[in-house]
Amino acid sequence: MAWISRSIIIAGLLLLAHACYSVQEHAALQSFQAASSLTAGTPKSSGSLLPTDIVVETILATVVVCLGLIFRAPDLRPIQWRVWAGRIERVCEGSRGEPGHGFTGNPFRILESRPGFVDIRKQRHEFADWAKSRELLVRD
Amino acid sequence: MEQSVARPQSELAPGEVLKLAQLAPSILRNIPKSFSSSLLLSLFSASETPEIWTAYENLLLACCRTGDMESAREFLERLVLRFGNDNERVLAFKGLVKEAAADNQGELVQILKEYETILGPTTTNIPVAKRRVALLRSMGKTSEAIEALNDLLDYSPTDAESWAELADIYLSQGLYPQAIYSLEEVLVLTPNAWNIHARLGEVLYMAASSSDTLRQKHLTESVKRFSRSIELCDDYIRGYYGLKLATGKLLKDPPKVSMHAESGDWIPPDTTTTEKLNELATKKLAEIVRRNLAGEPLWQGYKPSEIAAARELLEKDSADLVR
Known part of the structure; x- marks a missing residue:
């Protein structure tokens, strides 16, 4: 779906560039006309207003670019605590629908694992036992 | 670097720890030993991010668990190089690596004495104080561990991790009212x-x-x-x-x-x-x-x-x- 939003943004930017170019051309034309009318001796004062189609094009281009950017935005995160927490518990890491970039799991998990108080010797023993049992399994 | 390395680690199963520890050599190879503080050089070399240090700490723990002491020492060396010898966390990690390498009771007593000299009568080095409690508990001196933890909580009563540990120790001794009280304290801090x-x-x-x-x-x-x-x-x-x-x-x-x-x-x-x-x-x-x-x-x-x-x-x- 990324290509849709990207093409919308590109189309909007092209429209915007076209509108800018039109304004530039219009201004150049106006100043040329003013200069020529000065030499002809008939003063005209209606040179400051832009034609409606250029104004409409500019506004439309801006809206289209904004829409494209909105479509590109990543999925919103849940705003309710329990929904957000529930998703952390329910959804497997790395699957689709994961709570997005920077997903760190349950932030209160450290209150139960307590890395500051880790009993490294016990963990080493457990790991050694596990490795031994796995070796036995492989040998069988 | 893989995302999972930089995440806070919880209780991993042995298989997962092994996987994590096996990443260690390649990470040690890929990330330079030190980062230049010069602005000009940092444009060309790898940049330093906070995730790297979290990953180092996680990998240090994983390597200690799996018995890959060589990589663990290497990670510790890098942490020392970056944060200095007297950093509170680094001191705690130094003790941790020594604990992991110790294989008899005498060495453990020696480490415990080192902790006590670091802590001294007045300093409030919380990571080292936590290590001391963990070591006391690991050596089976539960009542001393409870006492030390209560001292720690006296000067740092907003530490939810310590309250949770205290609850766990009390629970292991079957002291339900105390465990319930400690857990309620944790909930006051993290409702x-x-x-x-x-x-x-x-x-x-x-x-x-x-x-x-x-x-x-x-x-x-x-x-x-x-x-x-x-x-x-x-x-x-x-x-x-x-x-x-x-x-x-x-x-x-x-x-x-x-x-x-x-x-x-x-x-x-x-x-x-x-x-x-x-x-x-x-x-x-x-x-x-x-x-x-x-x-x-x-x-x-x-x-x-x-x-x-x-x-x-x-x-x-x-x-x-x-x-």
Whole structure:
């Protein structure tokens, strides 16, 4: 779906560039006309207003670019605590629908694992036992 | 670098730790030993990010666990190079690596003495103080560990991790009132921690099974805690499991009116409310188990052991009903 939003943004930017170019051309034309009318001796004062189609094009281009950017935005995160927490518990890491970039799991998990108080010797023993049992399994 | 390395590690299964520790050599090779502080050079070399140091700490722990002491020392050396020899965390990690390498009681006593000299009579080096408590506990000197932890909490009473550890030590000694008190302190500091609410519910449930006088009160409180945990977290299997157990027990022997009158400060829930809660827990557990086993992609985050336990509970329950 990324290509849709990207093409919308590109189309909007092209429209915007076209509108800018039109304004530039219009201004150049106006100043040329003013200069020529000065030499002809008939003063005209209606040179400051832009034609409606250029104004409409500019506004439309801006809206289209904004829409494209909105479509590109990543999925919103849940705003309710329990929904957000529930998703952390329910959804497997790395699957689709994961709570997005920077997903760190349950932030209160450290209150139960307590890395500051880790009993490294016990963990080493457990790991050694596990490795031994796995070796036995492989040998069988 | 893989994302998983930089995440806070919880209790990993041995297989996962092994996988993590096997990443260590390649990470040591790929990341330069030190980062230049010069602005010009940093344009060309790898940039330093906070994630790197978290990853180093995680990998250091994983390597200590798997016995890859060479890589562990290398990580420690890098941390020392970056943060200096006297950094509080670095001091704690140094002790940790020594603990992991120690193989007899004498060495452990030596490390304990080192901790005490670092701490001295007045310094408040919290990471090292925590290591000291952990080492005391690991050596089986539980009462000394409790004393040291209480000292630590005296000057740092807002440390939720220490309160949680204290609760765990008390619980291992069967001191339920103290454990409940400590867990309540944790909840004062982190009122939204749904797993701690569930934990307190579990401890209260255990306390209810052990004592007769406060049995009803503990059970009621336990139901409340589990209810709060599922209020904070949708589809929380641990909360629903506990809720089902606690309400089931409460339904089996309903509170007597006389007990209600004498304690005064707590009111047991209605039987209908308890029944409703029990039904809700059964329904939600059945839904979670069904959806997880059906392989729905958004329901695969539960541990297989949790699902198996919930299934067993449900089956036991339906067998009771049939009988």
